[in-house]
Amino acid sequence: MSESELLIIGHRNPDTDAICSAIAYAEFKRKTGFPHAEAARCGDTNERIDFVLRTFGVAAPKFVPDVAPKVRDVMQSNVVSVTSETTVVEALSVMDAKGIRVLPILNSKGICQGLVSVFKMSKFFCPTTDRVFDSRRVLASVSNIVRTLDAQVVVSSNPENEDDLILMVGAMTAESFSKRLPKYPPEKLVVIVGDRWEIQREAIRGRVRVVIVTGGLPVEESILEEAKKFGVNLLISPHDTATTAMLVRSAISVKHMMHEHFLTFRADEPLAEIQNVAAASHFQAFPVLDEKGRTVGVLSKSDFLKKVDRQLILVDHNELSQAVQGADQVEILEIIDHHRIGSFTTSQPILFRNEPVGSTSTIVADCFFRAHVELPKAIAGLLLAGLVSDTLNLTSPTTTERDAEILKRLEDISGVQADRFTEKLFASGSVLTSLPATKAVTADCKEFHEQGKNFSVAQIEELGFDQFWKRKNEVISALEDYRREKGYYFSALLVTDVVRNTSLLLITGTQAFIKQIDYPSVEQGIFELEGVVSRKKQLLPYLTHCMQRGGARVTINEALPAA
Numbered sequence: 001m002s003e004s005e006l007l008i009i010g011h012r013n014p015d016t017d018a019i020c021s022a023i024a025y026a027e028f029k030r031k032t033g034f035p036h037a038e039a040a041r042c043g044d045t046n047e048r049i050d051f052v053l054r055t056f057g058v059a060a061p062k063f064v065p066d067v068a069p070k071v072r073d074v075m076q077s078n079v080v081s082v083t084s085e086t087t088v089v090e091a092l093s094v095m096d097a098k099g100i101r102v103l104p105i106l107n108s109k110g111i112c113q114g115l116v117s118v119f120k121m122s123k124f125f126c127p128t129t130d131r132v133f134d135s136r137r138v139l140a141s142v143s144n145i146v147r148t149l150d151a152q153v154v155v156s157s158n159p160e161n162e163d164d165l166i167l168m169v170g171a172m173t174a175e176s177f178s179k180r181l182p183k184y185p186p187e188k189l190v191v192i193v194g195d196r197w198e199i200q201r202e203a204i205r206g207r208v209r210v211v212i213v214t215g216g217l218p219v220e221e222s223i224l225e226e227a228k229k230f231g232v233n234l235l236i237s238p239h240d241t242a243t244t245a246m247l248v249r250s251a252i253s254v255k256h257m258m259h260e261h262f263l264t265f266r267a268d269e270p271l272a273e274i275q276n277v278a279a280a281s282h283f284q285a286f287p288v289l290d291e292k293g294r295t296v297g298v299l300s301k302s303d304f305l306k307k308v309d310r311q312l313i314l315v316d317h318n319e320l321s322q323a324v325q326g327a328d329q330v331e332i333l334e335i336i337d338h339h340r341i342g343s344f345t346t347s348q349p350i351l352f353r354n355e356p357v358g359s360t361s362t363i364v365a366d367c368f369f370r371a372h373v374e375l376p377k378a379i380a381g382l383l384l385a386g387l388v389s390d391t392l393n394l395t396s397p398t399t400t401e402r403d404a405e406i407l408k409r410l411e412d413i414s415g416v417q418a419d420r421f422t423e424k425l426f427a428s429g430s431v432l433t434s435l436p437a438t439k440a441v442t443a444d445c446k447e448f449h450e451q452g453k454n455f456s457v458a459q460i461e462e463l464g465f466d467q468f469w470k471r472k473n474e475v476i477s478a479l480e481d482y483r484r485e486k487g488y489y490f491s492a493l494l495v496t497d498v499v500r501n502t503s504l505l506l507i508t509g510t511q512a513f514i515k516q517i518d519y520p521s522v523e524q525g526i527f528e529l530e531g532v533v534s535r536k537k538q539l540l541p542y543l544t545h546c547m548q549r550g551g552a553r554v555t556i557n558e559a560l561p562a563a
Helices: 016-031 047-055 088-098 118-125 129-136 142-149 174-183 197-205 221-230 241-249 271-280 301-305 360-371 377-391 401-414 418-427 466-470 472-486 535-548
Strands: 005-009 037-041 102-106 112-117 137-141 152-155 162-169 189-193 210-213 233-236 285-289 295-300 310-315 331-337 351-354 445-450 453-462 490-497 502-509 521-523 526-529
Touching (some): 005 016, 016 037, 016 047, 016 310, 016 360, 047 377, 047 418, 102 295, 112 285, 129 137, 137 142, 137 241, 142 233, 174 197, 189 241, 221 233, 271 301, 295 301, 360 401, 377 401, 377 418, 453 472, 453 535, 466 472, 472 502, 490 535
Parallel strands (some): 005 037, 005 310, 162 189, 189 210, 310 331, 331 351, 453 490
Antiparallel strands (some): 102 112, 152 233, 285 295, 490 502, 502 526
16 A cells, blocks of 8 residues: 555446546546545446546546455565574574564465464573473574584584484583583583583593584694594584573574464455454464465554555545445545435545536536646546436436536537537447346446435436346346345336436335335336436435335425425
8 A cells, every 4th residue: 555545436336427537536636736646446347438438548447346444554564584494593683673573484485384472482591490401402403503603613413403402511620520421311412611621522522412612712633633533513602601502592493483373364354354353362463365375464463553544535426335345444535426415424524525416527527627727638538428428418307507518618628529429428338238137237226225224226328228128037136136135125226218318117125115106117116207317316316205205105206306
């Protein structure tokens, strides 16, 4: 995610007006001080939208199905990791440099094999009183000991073999050392000693695994020869005895103290859904995996406190039920719309521009004109397409004088004649021809909430009803399946003939509600609505009025508010 992300986005199942107004308003915001503004969509385009975008040479907005804060938004994507052969002292050095307490252990393919934590390493270095002997345990190869100490190798024998060794410090008289040495298997002993030649010689003759001379002190030639003779590893440590003893124990590989059972998350998981799980875990950090199980990030508990700097501007809708998934979890900066105002609350004041015009594209174009911002030719073309699409080229009852005035200015700037373009637009793609019925009934579908009930109203605009009658049965079946899946009180589909300016209304739901529809019934669940073309201004008020009036019969004209 960028440092600041501002998405201008239309409703789910976007229509031409939603896509065009999103692209155009993103252009307006970039030109007025918001360089990160970007158009987005939360639904698929259709053939008609694609025709518009191709005509004006503009790419479709990026697809963003969900804007809720995700793991990827706050995780540490620059993964700091170690391999299973990394020594503890090396792991601790990385942790200290990066200020972290947990490291993932990755293999060559980026797969997490386990976690190593400061907590577990501290238990190794500071054993409890019932594990005092563990303080002398050295589980390492000679090569790791050499690397950890930065030691000089005088004699080397099988340095790569990893052994479970016992640490013995020769800080005693030679007589005392001789009595103590036989108590342990010599091949298991690591003897740390200063310049006590007698103890060095006694240890080598006893064929211990390693003799480490501390303080950078040289060894006598005779000691060197005996080490070679008996195959004893002889090292010179640059550190004093106490430091050498501590570092030798930290030569252990992290694979011996990793947490093999750990919690992981996916990069696309919503933060809100995993926060409680992460909080309950005793781990402080969690590997983040991609779809192939590779580690692409690390999520720490402190990352949940980060603010996700993502803002939205909603265009062509103002109800959360129609908005992109997760819109309620991020900041909504503005709303630009021409529909009814639904139930909507914000935590702080926002710019809410809602005007009774025929399209959101009309409002966006007016933003350019009022602010005296240059309107590019291609953007003017998009706004023209959105305007004529939503107003059926100024023939819809939603059309206002303002729409006509704006359209004339858009024609002049884009060089496109609206009448000719409208013919091409509605001939460019039939939803009922190009999509399966299950997608056709939701291609331009909006959810509403009234009287404590949820319902949906969709619209399909066609050149005539021929395609509908050919697919009538599967369309009705798909509409009912969609209603049942969503649990709606009813689902309505308005199929509009843009040539005759009339529509067919399909309703699925409870018979009690369907019986309230008093327009001519063509077939069961199909009604003829002469002169009705607007979902927003004609159909929706009628349907909601039917719900409010219970069984009362009203006409669409009666349901409309007084002018």
